[in-house]
Amino acid sequence: MATASVTKAKAAQPAQAEPVVEVSAPTRREFLYYIWGASMALILGQATAGLIWFALPRFKEGEFGGTFTFTGEDVPEVGDAPTNIPSGRFWLSRLEDDSFVALYGVCTHLGCLPKWVETNTRFECPCHGSKYELNGKWIEGPAPRSLDRFKTTITFEDGSTAATNDDGDPIPLEGKRIRSIAVNTGARIRRNGQV
Numbered sequence: 669m670a671t672a673s674v675t676k677a678k679a680a681q682p683a684q685a686e687p688v689v690e691v692s693a694p695t696r697r698e699f700l701y702y703i704w705g706a707s708m709a710l711i712l713g714q715a716t717a718g719l720i721w722f723a724l725p726r727f728k729e730g731e732f733g734g735t736f737t738f739t740g741e742d743v744p745e746v747g748d749a750p751t752n753i754p755s756g757r758f759w760l761s762r763l764e765d766d767s768f769v770a771l772y773g774v775c776t777h778l779g780c781l782p783k784w785v786e787t788n789t790r791f792e793c794p795c796h797g798s799k800y801e802l803n804g805k806w807i808e809g810p811a812p813r814s815l816d817r818f819k820t821t822i823t824f825e826d827g828s829t830a831a832t833n834d835d836g837d838p839i840p841l842e843g844k845r846i847r848s849i850a851v852n853t854g855a856r857i858r859r860n861g862q863v
């Protein structure tokens with residue numbers, strides 16, 4: 669009997685109240701601080717993304733705007749017709765003095781594509797008749813200047829290299845055997861006047 673009355677007395681005790689945790693709203697100063705922090709993180713993220721975008725090459729190798737690589741066997745011999753590379757819109761041209769130049773295959777008049785005419789040994793534009801020599805030099809027609817050129821780097825079998833200068837002059841080969849040749853279609857050199 670006594671045990672039963674003790675149990676009842678315990679059950680009748682009121683439950684203890686949960687401690688109240690007060691969450692205070694951020695002050696105006698804290699709120700501005702959070703906004704400033706978020707803005708800085710956003711700006712830094714954008715700057716980093718921009719840097720990565722600039723650091724990565726924009727064009728893949730072998731697509732117009734990027735670099736095209738060839739072996740020595742792809743380069744014409746002296747006296748050969750120039751080799752057309754349609755995907756890069758340029759010509760590999762070996763000149764009579766055993767030098768090399770990569771010519772942008774777009775007419776400097778209104779952008780048609782001149783063809784190499786073997787019988788006349790010159791480039792002739794089908795649109796308005798501009799004509800260019802094997803080295804891209806303007807001969808006649810309404811084109812305002814010679815064909816543009818692409819910067820090229822040649823690696824020879826002996827390990828030496830030669831590159832196009834800032835004027836886009838042909839690279840002398842001097843009888844050396846070419847191991848590889850890299851034409852950068854992202855680096856176009858405009859020839860001044862009709863030279």
Ligand code: FES
Binds near residue numbers: 810
């Ligand atoms: S586009 Fe070539 S001559 Fe006019």
